[in-house]
Amino acid sequence: MRIRWRRISAGAAVLAAASLFVAWTGIIDIRASTGHWRVTDWFLHWVMRSSVRTAALGGHAPRFTAAMLPLAAGHYETGCAGCHGSPTMPRPATVENMLPPPPNLQHIAATWNDAELFEIVKHGVRYTGMPAWPSLERDDEVWAMVAFLREYPSLDQAAYQRLIGFSATGSRDFATIAKSCEGCHSSAGLDETSLIPRLTGQSETYLRDSLEAYATGKRPSGVMKVALSRTSSEDRKKLASHFANQSAATETGRASEKSSRGRVLAERGDRTRGIAACAACHDAADVNEAYPRLAGQPVPYIENQLSLFRGGNRGGGAYAGVMTRAAAGLSDDDIGLLAAYYGSLPAD
Numbered sequence: 539m540r541i542r543w544r545r546i547s548a549g550a551a552v553l554a555a556a557s558l559f560v561a562w563t564g565i566i567d568i569r570a571s572t573g574h575w576r577v578t579d580w581f582l583h584w585v586m587r588s589s590v591r592t593a594a595l596g597g598h599a600p601r602f603t604a605a606m607l608p609l610a611a612g613h614y615e616t617g618c619a620g621c622h623g624s625p626t627m628p629r630p631a632t633v634e635n636m637l638p639p640p641p642n643l644q645h646i647a648a649t650w651n652d653a654e655l656f657e658i659v660k661h662g663v664r665y666t667g668m669p670a671w672p673s674l675e676r677d678d679e680v681w682a683m684v685a686f687l688r689e690y691p692s693l694d695q696a697a698y699q700r701l702i703g704f705s706a707t708g709s710r711d712f713a714t715i716a717k718s719c720e721g722c723h724s725s726a727g728l729d730e731t732s733l734i735p736r737l738t739g740q741s742e743t744y745l746r747d748s749l750e751a752y753a754t755g756k757r758p759s760g761v762m763k764v765a766l767s768r769t770s771s772e773d774r775k776k777l778a779s780h781f782a783n784q785s786a787a788t789e790t791g792r793a794s795e796k797s798s799r800g801r802v803l804a805e806r807g808d809r810t811r812g813i814a815a816c817a818a819c820h821d822a823a824d825v826n827e828a829y830p831r832l833a834g835q836p837v838p839y840i841e842n843q844l845s846l847f848r849g850g851n852r853g854g855g856a857y858a859g860v861m862t863r864a865a866a867g868l869s870d871d872d873i874g875l876l877a878a879y880y881g882s883l884p885a886d
């Protein structure tokens with residue numbers, strides 16, 4: 539018995555050495571130009587589909603809303619269209635020669651279910667060039683992209699263009715970059731159902747801290763990270779001052795029974811449950827310039843941020859820790875009331 543094991547390990551060692559030798563000679567073809575044999579192609583794709591199917595088991599999609607589409611579409615234009623093409627831009631000729639080439643997602647999205655698309659978009663596909671999501675903490679952003687991919691096959695040029703707003707792909711000119719921010723953040727495109735924040739009304743300090751936090755990953759967001767990828771630290775300072783000097787939006791959410799209950803909690807807090815009064819730090823005169831204004835922000839945006847803080851995934855600037863503590867004890871119900879309250883206040 540002992541002898542047989544010795545033979546097996548000696549055999550394995552010889553095989554490993556032989557494989558290394560073959561690789562060293564350089565005769566293994568790694569050229570993309572020659573393509574795969576058809577059977578290799580079939581095999582690799584079969585492995586990929588099986589792996590995604592298994593990894594996606596048990597995944598459960600949230601309810602998709604229309605508010606998810608603009609931020610995902612804007613991100614698609616900057617972060618995905620360069621490989622997969624879009625209704626306004628065919629797939630660039632250079633990526634057609636990738637192995638495998640990135641497919642046209644208008645044709646392919648329907649062959650995957652929601653949880654599988656989530657899996658692919660979040661984790662990417664090894665050995666193919668398909669990248670992972672830039673912030674793995676942000677499942678909510680990945681789901682927004684899945685919601686977009688569900689709509690994508692039905693979008694024509696005009697509908698796609700409407701969703702993405704303005705895009706500055708490739709440009710480093712300041713005015714063009716600032717205009718690209720408007721593609722998502724313009725007050726005209728936002729309403730009380732949006733998941734994108736208004737920038738108007740925030741202090742220059744808060745905007746500058748936030749942009750720096752996104753760029754350095756201290757505030758995780760794949761969407762904002764990619765939107766800022768062509769900016770220098772100098773550009774971000776200029777952008778902060780540019781948006782801080784714009785006048786605040788006038789339209790607001792509606793006051794309701796919910797918002798008046800939220801007001802009580804925001805002004806007084808709840809000692810019995812260890813919830814601090816939000817109003818001590820937000821939207822009061824003479825508070826720290828690094829604390830954001832909440833009045834007039836879209837309700838779903840505020841709810842989303844509060845959930846992120848509560849889950850420990852929001853991050854932010856130097857004072858974000860105090861907010862993480864302030865959100866720790868909030869229930870889903872509290873979050874709904876507080877968002878309804880701040881969303882109903884006039885922005886200025």
Ligand code: HEC
Nearest residue numbers: 586617618621638639640641646658659663666667668669
């Ligand atoms: C650098 C190029 C590149 C970028 C950028 C890229 N992809 Fe891909 N993607 C690929 C390639 C290559 C594949 C093919 C993988 C395969 O077939 O195994 C792929 C596959 C996919 C698939 C699976 C389709 C299928 O059936 O093969 C989806 C869905 C997808 N990408 C979505 C996205 C989204 C959404 C983005 C932007 C967030 C994105 N991709 C960005 C290269 C890219």
Ligand code: HEC
Nearest residue numbers: 609612613718719722734735745748749759761762765777
């Ligand atoms: C594709 C859409 C999109 C584009 C383009 C975009 N943003 Fe954003 N922005 C978002 C989303 C979504 C959020 C919320 C992210 C989060 O959850 O933290 C956000 C958040 C922000 C915040 C934080 C505001 C707050 O109240 O905390 C700032 C500041 C900001 N963006 C500035 C910019 C600037 C400047 C640009 C242009 C360089 C830009 N954005 C481009 C979608 C976008």
Ligand code: HEC
Nearest residue numbers: 814815816819829830840843854855857858860861864876
């Ligand atoms: C001790 C001060 C403090 C208290 C109390 C506090 N916050 Fe905050 N809050 C902050 C700071 C600081 C930030 C900014 C964190 C960062 O991005 O750097 C913030 C950020 C936020 C944001 C994100 C805004 C945006 O534009 O992204 C929301 C929403 C928020 N707070 C809501 C609340 C609510 C609701 C309460 C009451 C339950 C509350 N805060 C209590 C200090 C506080």
